[in-house]
Amino acid sequence: MAPSHLSVIDFSSKTLNNTSSSWITTCNEVMSALEEHGVFIAMYDGLPQELNDRIFLASRDLFDLPTEVKLLNTSDKPYHAYIGSIPDSPLYESLGIENATTEEGVENFTKLMWPSGNENFCKSALMFSKVLAELEHIVTQMIAKSFGIEDQYKSIIESTNDVLRLQKYSSPKKNEEKTQGLVAHRDKTFLTVLHQKEVKGLEIQTKDGQWIQVDPSPSSFIVMAGDACTAWTNGRVEAALHRVMMKGNQERFSLGLFSFVRDMNSLPSLHQ
Ligand SMILES: O=C(O)CCC(=O)C(=O)O
Numbered sequence: 370m371a372p373s374h375l376s377v378i379d380f381s382s383k384t385l386n387n388t389s390s391s392w393i394t395t396c397n398e399v400m401s402a403l404e405e406h407g408v409f410i411a412m413y414d415g416l417p418q419e420l421n422d423r424i425f426l427a428s429r430d431l432f433d434l435p436t437e438v439k440l441l442n443t444s445d446k447p448y449h450a451y452i453g454s455i456p457d458s459p460l461y462e463s464l465g466i467e468n469a470t471t472e473e474g475v476e477n478f479t480k481l482m483w484p485s486g487n488e489n490f491c492k493s494a495l496m497f498s499k500v501l502a503e504l505e506h507i508v509t510q511m512i513a514k515s516f517g518i519e520d521q522y523k524s525i526i527e528s529t530n531d532v533l534r535l536q537k538y539s540s541p542k543k544n545e546e547k548t549q550g551l552v553a554h555r556d557k558t559f560l561t562v563l564h565q566k567e568v569k570g571l572e573i574q575t576k577d578g579q580w581i582q583v584d585p586s587p588s589s590f591i592v593m594a595g596d597a598c599t600a601w602t603n604g605r606v607e608a609a610l611h612r613v614m615m616k617g618n619q620e621r622f623s624l625g626l627f628s629f630v631r632d633m634n635s636l637p638s639l640h641q
């Protein structure tokens with residue numbers, strides 16, 4: 370039976386040198402965690418506390434905008450734009466910033482939401498996306514190494530588009546039992562890197578059917594494989610089934626970098 374806990378993997382700067390033996394050890398840990406659960410918790414010291422605080426304050430400002438402004442966040446691709454008032458997850462609301470690791474991507478979004486500008490939001494969102502992308506790229510490099518194609522990991526990154534999603538869950542009514550914040554699903558991404566602030570809610574299903582709650586902390590990030598990773602690895606890495614359950618009278622904010630594959634044919638092929 371699968372162990373009913375998620376792997377916690379150290380990504381502090383000391384493991385980031387890809388010639389060190391700890392890098393190889395981390396590579397193996399990443400691959401076995403992804404094969405076991407499709408997800409792991411990365412302990413990563415790349416996000417300064419000040420930026421952590423700033424990005425969550427900035428996302429509060431964003432959700433405080435009138436709905437008609439948030440509805441301007443549109444896209445022709447699913448999961449890239451504003452989502453709100455969905456019948457099976459009424460507490461959930463989210464917006465998406467395409468090309469979130471580029472100045473242009475974040476500036477375009479900021480101008481749409483605040484035509485007279487919001488430098489604090491713009492800077493925080495860009496810096497935050499870059500931190501998450503750095504972690505995502507290290508994990509991608511490790512996956513590529515495990516498949517013997519480390520020299521091609523950049524072409525995986527170039528085949529994806531990073532969308533920063535900002536997510537808010539309103540508090541359920543007081544004294545209620547756990548209420549669904551977001552319906553159980555697998556992401557369509559190659560990888561998703563999530564970061565939650567203080568309020569718990571994210572749950573991941575293990576292969577033995579148990580739901581495990583993931584506790585938030587400023588230095589922990591949830592790295593999840595999505596459907597595109599399952600397709601690319603021919604099922605070797607299964608995307609993690611996850612959901613959000615809310616309890617109590619606190620609202621919840623979470624942020625995620627979602628790497629969507631532009632064209633599956635542009636990913637390097639695996640000869641397993
Ligand atoms: O809010 C979270 O922690 C998870 C969000 C999520 O799973 C999603 O937007 O796909």
Ligand SMILES: [Fe+2]
Pocket residue numbers: 554555556611
């Ligand atoms: Fe998700």
